[in-house]
Amino acid sequence: MAAIPTSLQGRANVSSMTKWEYATLPLVIHATKQILDQWGDDGWELVAIVPGPNGTNPVAYMKRPKA
Template sequence: MSNDEARPEGHQVRWEYLTAPILSHVSQEILNNFGADGWELVQVVPGPNADSLVGYFKREARP
């Protein structure tokens, strides 16, 4: 359900979260795959080594 769609009164959105490594040499492919699965990128932080990042994602939880 998108933010533009009406929600029943009293309905609270439930989110699920995911953290995943994002390797710099395939970052576009990784982000596109997560986006196709409904994940929204929230934040990117440095990873444990120089060529990686960690992405924090969220999407609306499925009922």
Template sequence: MTKWEYFVAPILSHVAQQILNNFGAEGWELVQLAPGPNPDNLVGYFKRPIAG
């Protein structure tokens, strides 16, 4: 059975693509993108399998 770890991070709208690509390069898969506390921020929810 696959075990997962999760990560929640703020995403600045004006550099969202770069931030998401950086997390993707580290093996994180974006699960959901939600509105943040202000219009310039989003919140990204990520997961990746735990190496074992």
């Protein structure tokens, strides 16, 4: 049996790995829960919330498995 070249090792499992799509969305402070609940209902998972570019409005990073 031939050995698998080092450059190809681990690639056999790539097709079985979960593929993700990502989204970023600005959050309005007074409606944060409603915004995140709606995206959650659409299958998105919250990954992180970070300050926005202007330092006031936060930005949510979301992910979900690709269909």
